[in-house]
Amino acid sequence: MLAGFDHDEHADLRAVSVHRGGRRVASRTYNGARADELHDVRSAGKSITSLLAGAAFDRGMLRDPTDPVQRYLPASRGSAFAEVPLRDLLDMRSGVDAFDEDPASPGHEDRMDAAPDPVAFAWSVPRATAPGLHYRYNSLAAYVAGLVVQQACGQDLEAFARDTLFAPLGITRWHWARDAAGNVKGQGNLSLAVDDMLRIGCLLLDGGKHGDTRVIGRDWIDRTLQPAVDIGDADPYASHYGLYWYHATHAARGGPVRVNFASGNGGNKIYVVPALDLVIAITSRAYGRGYGQRRSQAILQALLAVA
Numbered sequence: 001m002l003a004g005f006d007h008d009e010h011a012d013l014r015a016v017s018v019h020r021g022g023r024r025v026a027s028r029t030y031n032g033a034r035a036d037e038l039h040d041v042r043s044a045g046k047s048i049t050s051l052l053a054g055a056a057f058d059r060g061m062l063r064d065p066t067d068p069v070q071r072y073l074p075a076s077r078g079s080a081f082a083e084v085p086l087r088d089l090l091d092m093r094s095g096v097d098a099f100d101e102d103p104a105s106p107g108h109e110d111r112m113d114a115a116p117d118p119v120a121f122a123w124s125v126p127r128a129t130a131p132g133l134h135y136r137y138n139s140l141a142a143y144v145a146g147l148v149v150q151q152a153c154g155q156d157l158e159a160f161a162r163d164t165l166f167a168p169l170g171i172t173r174w175h176w177a178r179d180a181a182g183n184v185k186g187q188g189n190l191s192l193a194v195d196d197m198l199r200i201g202c203l204l205l206d207g208g209k210h211g212d213t214r215v216i217g218r219d220w221i222d223r224t225l226q227p228a229v230d231i232g233d234a235d236p237y238a239s240h241y242g243l244y245w246y247h248a249t250h251a252a253r254g255g256p257v258r259v260n261f262a263s264g265n266g267g268n269k270i271y272v273v274p275a276l277d278l279v280i281a282i283t284s285r286a287y288g289r290g291y292g293q294r295r296s297q298a299i300l301q302a303l304l305a306v307a
Contacts (some may be wrong), residue, residue, distance in 0.1 A: 001302050002028040008295065012266075012285040014039055015194040016299060019202055019279040020307070024195070038175055038191040039283040042264030045176070045190035046142040048165070048200065050090055050244035052149050052157065054208075054220030055164040061152040062086065072148045075119070080127035081144055088131040089145050090243050091229050097128035098138035109139035109187070118143065118179045135229050135241060139187035142244060143179075146186015157184040168215045169203065171196045188264065194281050201270040201279035204260065225260050225274065237263070237297060252276065252304040259300070267292030271300050276307050 002016055005028075014033040018026040029035055056062040062072070065087035069076050076082045080096045081089075088094055098107025105111075107125040115121035122144055128136075150157040158176050166174065174196070177189035192200075199210070204224060208216035220243075228242025238246035238261075248259050252273075262270040267284035280303055286292025 001306060002026060002299075004302075005030065005295075005299065010286060010289070010291060010295070012289075012292070013295065014283040014285060015281075016283075017194045017198045017281045018303065019198050019205075020277055022277075024198065027195070033283070035195065036173075036193050038173060038193060039268070039285075040177075040189055040191045040264075041197065041262075041268040041283065042266060042287070043139070043142075043188040044197075044262040044264035044268050044270060045185070045188035046139075046244040047262035047270070048161065048190055049142055049146050049149065049157075049186040050224065051165060051200070051203075051216055051220075052161055053086070053090060053145060053243075054216045054224070055160070056149050056152050057220060058217040059153070061154075062149070065090075069144060069148060072151050073144075076123055076144075079123035080125060081122065084131045086145075086148065089141050089148070092135050092137055092141055092241060092244075093132050093229065094136075094138075094141050094144075095127055095129040095131040095133060096138070096140065097126050098140040099136045100138050105138075107138055107140045112140055112143065113179070116180055118181055118183070119147065122147075135231050135234060137234075142187035143183075143185065145244075146184060149186070150184070157186060165200075165215065168213050169196070169199045169210050171199060194283050197270050197281035197283070198279055200262075201272045201281060204272045205274060205277065205279055225272075237293060250301060250304055252307060257304065263293075265292075267294075267296035269296045269300070273304070273307075276304075278303070278307055 013030040015029045070082040084094045099105040175191040208221040227240030227247040231241045232239045238248045240247040257275045260272045266287040269282040271280040
């Protein structure tokens, strides 16, 4: 099945890797890619930031999902983010006037990326609604979430990721881009090899454990796998969202199955299908191209048809 994408009309698919039944069962590279190449998974990095928030909660560094942002970032006081509960920040319901699908939005990701001081930019974005009312996808929320985790753990976010997530999973190579202020971009731009993306998906599949090692608390993983916010009217590929992970239902050979996934621009995916003991990682360079997302969903559906 994977070989069927060798001659896809768009020469920007990079790799697909599939894990089932405790082992990798299939993998393929495309268009000259190497299996071990580091690949920018774009906004799928948000899902990693959420796992790091879970690690911080496990350690008591973050205390309560209802805590407001200002408890951990006093500099946010007076801003639209100050009173936003962490749970709403992680569910894209901050109420801050930021929406990445509207270039005119005051908190649009391109404006944040262009800001000489992205932190000051974050505190300058106004409120649109009260927190918890509406889902609005935006990179600004995940950037602030990364700052919260970094402040709470008293450690650079990348170093915290290395110690609490990457090292326990055996991930030794990655690159995480930083902003103009030197902060790790919790909103994305994390580069990983496709099989290391697979390891992250397997972490969810195995309830937060890697072998005999507890990496992320079971409670956080269970919450990650549960749909929290209905986004069916706003997203053609997902029905629900929560903790920076998406949720959808797809047809499989044995009937409908629930799929949890991390998603990045261009078709970069980590699909987790608990009912089938299945994880699929896809890397793609179709950045800014709608067909990238459609192609990755087609790969998922083709695999589900034979799983």
